[in-house]
Amino acid sequence: MKDLSVRNVDMVYDVPKGEDVQALKDVSFDLESGRLLTLLGPSGCGKTTLLNILAGFLAPTGGTVTLGDDVITGPSQERGMVFQQGALFEWLTVAKNIGFGPRMNRANKAETAAKTEELLDTVGLSGFGDAMVYELSGGMQQRVALARCLANDPDVILMDEPLGALDALTREKMQKLVLDLWNETGKTVILVTHSVEEALYLGDRLFVMAPRPGRIEREYDLPFAEMALTRDARELKASPEFIEKREEILSLIWEMEEEIMGRAG
Amino acid sequence: MSTDPSGVGVQDSAKLAITDKTGSHSASGFLNRGPRSDRKTVTFGDSSAVRSDWRWSLVSLVLLFFVWWATTRAWGFPSEFQIAEEANYRQIANCNCDDEFTQIVGPRSFPAPRDTWDALKELTTDGFQNISLWEHTWASLSRVLKGMFWGVTVGVPVGFAMGLSSKARGFFDTPVELFRPIPPLALIPLFILAFGIGDAPAVRLLIFASIWIMIIAARSGVQTANLSKVRAAYSLGASKTQVLKNVLLPNALPELFTGIRVALGVSWGTLVAAELVGARDGLGQMIFAARPFFRLDVIVAGIIVIAVLGVLMDILLRVLESVLIPWRGKG
Ligand SMILES: Nc1ncnc2c1ncn2[C@@H]1O[C@H](COP(=O)(O)OP(=O)(O)OP(=O)(O)O)[C@@H](O)[C@H]1O
Numbered sequence: 128m129k130d131l132s133v134r135n136v137d138m139v140y141d142v143p144k145g146e147d148v149q150a151l152k153d154v155s156f157d158l159e160s161g162r163l164l165t166l167l168g169p170s171g172c173g174k175t176t177l178l179n180i181l182a183g184f185l186a187p188t189g190g191t192v193t194l195g196d197d198v199i200t201g202p203s204q205e206r207g208m209v210f211q212q213g214a215l216f217e218w219l220t221v222a223k224n225i226g227f228g229p230r231m232n233r234a235n236k237a238e239t240a241a242k243t244e245e246l247l248d249t250v251g252l253s254g255f256g257d258a259m260v261y262e263l264s265g266g267m268q269q270r271v272a273l274a275r276c277l278a279n280d281p282d283v284i285l286m287d288e289p290l291g292a293l294d295a296l297t298r299e300k301m302q303k304l305v306l307d308l309w310n311e312t313g314k315t316v317i318l319v320t321h322s323v324e325e326a327l328y329l330g331d332r333l334f335v336m337a338p339r340p341g342r343i344e345r346e347y348d349l350p351f352a353e354m355a356l357t358r359d360a361r362e363l364k365a366s367p368e369f370i371e372k373r374e375e376i377l378s379l380i381w382e383m384e385e386e387i388m389g390r391a392g
Numbered sequence: 393m394s395t396d397p398s399g400v401g402v403q404d405s406a407k408l409a410i411t412d413k414t415g416s417h418s419a420s421g422f423l424n425r426g427p428r429s430d431r432k433t434v435t436f437g438d439s440s441a442v443r444s445d446w447r448w449s450l451v452s453l454v455l456l457f458f459v460w461w462a463t464t465r466a467w468g469f470p471s472e473f474q475i476a477e478e479a480n481y482r483q484i485a486n487c488n489c490d491d492e493f494t495q496i497v498g499p500r501s502f503p504a505p506r507d508t509w510d511a512l513k514e515l516t517t518d519g520f521q522n523i524s525l526w527e528h529t530w531a532s533l534s535r536v537l538k539g540m541f542w543g544v545t546v547g548v549p550v551g552f553a554m555g556l557s558s559k560a561r562g563f564f565d566t567p568v569e570l571f572r573p574i575p576p577l578a579l580i581p582l583f584i585l586a587f588g589i590g591d592a593p594a595v596r597l598l599i600f601a602s603i604w605i606m607i608i609a610a611r612s613g614v615q616t617a618n619l620s621k622v623r624a625a626y627s628l629g630a631s632k633t634q635v636l637k638n639v640l641l642p643n644a645l646p647e648l649f650t651g652i653r654v655a656l657g658v659s660w661g662t663l664v665a666a667e668l669v670g671a672r673d674g675l676g677q678m679i680f681a682a683r684p685f686f687r688l689d690v691i692v693a694g695i696i697v698i699a700v701l702g703v704l705m706d707i708l709l710r711v712l713e714s715v716l717i718p719w720r721g722k723g
C-alpha cells in the first residue's frame with residue numbers, strides 16, 4: 128500500500144477572456160495509505176480540481192503529487208474514480224460495466240466473471256448482473272460505479288460527490304456501504320461532499336477548504352468513522368460530540384461564506 | 393427520450409418491474425392501468441401527452457385513397473380511343489415533343505387507383521420497355537447501397553478524426569464546409585459530363601450526397617461523449633485504442649444511426665433525380681421514360697413504389713436501431 132503526498136500544488140486556470148482563476152494555491156498534505164479523507168468546502172474552492180489532479184486528469188501548474196514513489200502524470204488504474212453520475216457505460220450490462228477494467232487488462236474471463244459476481248454481492252446487487260444500467264435507480268447505479276472501481280483493485284479510490292444526487296435515505300445506506308468497503312478493503316479513500324454531516328460521519332480525516340484562492344483552511348482527525356463500524360448511524364449522528372463538531376464546522380463555513388459575500392459586495 | 397416519469401408508457405412497465413425488487417418504485421400498479429397520459433387532466437399544451445394515434449393515421453390514409461378514387465373516377469383515365477387518337481397525332485405531327493402534344497390533346501387525366509394497380513401488375517410481369525420492375529428497383533437500390541457504403545466507410549473515420557484531433561479538424565473543416573452546402577442535384581450535369589451515363593455518375597453522386605452527412609454525424613457522435621465516461625475508462629486502465637473502441641464508438645452509435653437514416657433519405661431523393669437524366673435503368677429512369685408515351689399510370693405506379701421503398705427502408709432502420717441501440721437516449 129502506498130502513501131499519497133501532495134507538495135505545494137498550484138492550479139491556475141487560463142481563462143481566455145477574463146482573469147485567470149487560481150483554483151488551488153500551495154496545497155500540501157500527506158495521506159497515509161488506508162485513510163478515509165473527506166473534502167468539504169463552499170462551491171468553487173477547488174475540490175473537483177484537486178481530485179482531478181490526484182486522478183491524473185489534470186496536470187497542476189505547480190508542485191507535485193506522488194503516490195508511493197511514483198509522480199502522478201496521468202490517469203492510472205491504481206487510482207480509481209467514482210463520479211457523481213453519468214459515468215457508467217449505458218451500452219453495457221451491469222456485469223459488463225463492473226468487468227470493464229479487467230477486460231481492458233485482458234484478464235482471464237472466468238476469473239473476471241467470478242470477481243464480478245463477488246462484487247455484485249459486495250454492493251448488494253446480486254441478480255442484477257444482466258440488467259442494463261439505465262434500468263437501475265440512482266442509488267443502484269452508484270453501487271455499480273463503486274463495484275466497477277473496485278474490480279481493478281486500485282490503491283486509492285477518489286469520489287467526487289458520489290452520493291450528491293441521491294435521496295436522503297438511499298444516501299444513508301450508501302454511506303454505510305462506503306464505510307464498510309473502506310473497512311474491509313483497507314484502501315485509501317478521498318471523498319468530496321457538500322454535506323457537513325457526511326464529511327464528519329465518513330471521514331477519519333477531514334479538510335475544510337476555502338476558496339479564492341482554493342486552499343486547505345482547516346484539518347481535523349475524526350473518530351466517527353471508526354465508531355460507525357460498531358455503532359448505529361442515527362445514534363452516532365445524534366450524539367453530543369457529533370453535533371458539537373458539526374456546529375463548529377458549519378459556523379466555520381458560514382464565516383467563509385460571509386467573507387466571500389463581503390468581498391463581493 | 394424524456395426522463396419525465398410521466399412519459400413512461402405501458403411498454404416500460406416491464407423494465408420498471410426490475411427496480412421494484414428494491415421497493416424503491418411502487419409505480420407499476422398504477423402503470424398497469426394503462427398509459428399515464430390517460431390520467432392527465434391537463435393535456436392541451438402538454439406535448440408529452442400528445443403522440444400519434446394510429447387510428448387517425450388510418451382515417452387519413454383511407455381519406456386520401458378515397459379522394460384519389462373519387463376525383464379520378466369523375467374525370468377518368470384516357471380511354472382506348474384517346475390513346476389511339478394521341479398515337480395518330482404523333483404520327484401526323486411526326487414529333488416527339490411532349491409540350492406540343494399536351495397542347496393539342498389537353499392535359500392527361502390522372503390515373504385512377506384501378507389503372508395504377510393494373511400498371512403495377514403489368515410492371516411486375518412484363519415490365520416497362522423490357523425491363524421488369526424488379527430490375528429497375530434493384531438498379532436503384534444497389535446504387536443507393538453502394539453510395540451509402542462508401543459514404544459510411546469514408547465519412548465515419550473522417551468524422552471521428554475530426555472529433556479527436558485539432559489537426560484533422562482543421563484539415564477537414566475546409567472541404568466539409570465548402571462542399572456540404574452544395575445541393576447534390578446541382579452536380580448532376582457535371583457528373584454526367586465527367587463520368588458518362590449509367591451507374592458511375594449516379595453512385596458517385598450518392599457518395600457525395602451521403603458523405604458529408606456521415607462526417608458530421610460521426611464528428612458530433614464523438615463530441616457528445618461524456619467526459620466522465622472517457623476519464624473513467626482511462627482510470628480503469630483502457631488505452632487510447634480501447635477508449636475509441638469501447639467508449640467513443642458505442643457512444644456515437646445513436647448519432648451514426650441518425651446520420652445513416654438522414655443520408656439514406658437524401659440519397660433516395662437524389663437518386664431518382666439522377667436517374668431521370670443519367671441512367672438506362674432504375675425507378676427514376678422508368679418514370680421518366682414513361683412520359684413521352686403518356687403512361688401516367690406507369691408514372692404514378694413508379695412514384696408509389698419509390699415512396700413505399702423509402703418508407704420501408706426507414707422502418708427497417710428504426711427496427712434495426714431499437715435492436716442494436718436499446719440504450720438510445722438513456723445515458
Ligand atoms: N476548466 C476550467 N476553466 C476555468 N476555470 C475553472 C475550470 N474548472 C474550474 N474552474 C474554476 O476553478 C475554481 C474551482 O473549481 P472546482 O470545480 O474545483 O470547484 P469545486 O470545489 O469542485 O466546486 P463545487 O463544489 O461547485 O463542485 C472555480 O472558481 C471554477 O470556476
Ligand SMILES: [Mg+2]
Pocket residue numbers: 174175176
Ligand atoms: Mg466539484
